Amino acid sequence: MVAAHEVPVPDENAGTARDLRMATFRLSRRLRSERGLDTMTDAQFAVLATLKGHGPHTLGELAEREHVTAPSMNRTVNCLEEPGFVTRTPDESDRRKVIIDITPAGRTLVTETVRRRDLWLAAVVADLSPAQRKTLADAAALMSEVAAG
Template sequence: MATFRLARRLRAERAENELSDGQLSVLFGLRAAGTHTLGELAERERVSAPSMNRTVNCLEELGYLTRVPDATDKRKANIQLTDAGVAIVKATVTKRDAWLHHQLRALDPADRETLAKAADLMRRLATQ
């Protein structure tokens, strides 16, 4: 439960408060994995294609991403971040990192060591 609460607290640290967690997740996913089709984004986010289309439309209207026709299949569009989309992701990461850094600095060294060990165990669990 503590992991979920910490994740929720970190998600609250964002550069743009008008974006939903789902919208930010799409932006972060595009930043990490590059251009995707609508279907690939829907699969990655585990939502329906119509739902992802609504999300993409909204983010496109806000100027955070754009659709580019596929070079080999003109029926497809590739969705990619705009400069504004990259900027909002970077600003959010910076804000989250600053919050977490501040919180970790307040802990004593023994607690930080315990967290480092726990993080390693959680990483191993997540990859199994």
């Protein structure tokens, strides 16, 4: 099987692919700027969101999920543990492992960040015409399909 990045892009799609990539990148950057805590990094927020959405993980599981090394994830978790956004608990079945879990303060921070991002995006979308909103809704469905592979 050929990986998607190895498939040559027909010339007639290159411009669309570039425009879509750049628009997605800009929108993502703008959404990330809406945070519940300005000093939190994107990597730290991603860990909190993972823990909120998927439950407790070991350090290794978090590192694998976020595609980083265990030492890098350990630094990220340390930064989240100090202000009380996560806890570490020894694994009852294997004392060599530590379970990382989100605290109520961490959950509140994730909820607030998502709320801010949704509010910003809803306000921007509200200024669009009904036809533009329909186009965005259709594009969102298509982008989800493309992302699913």
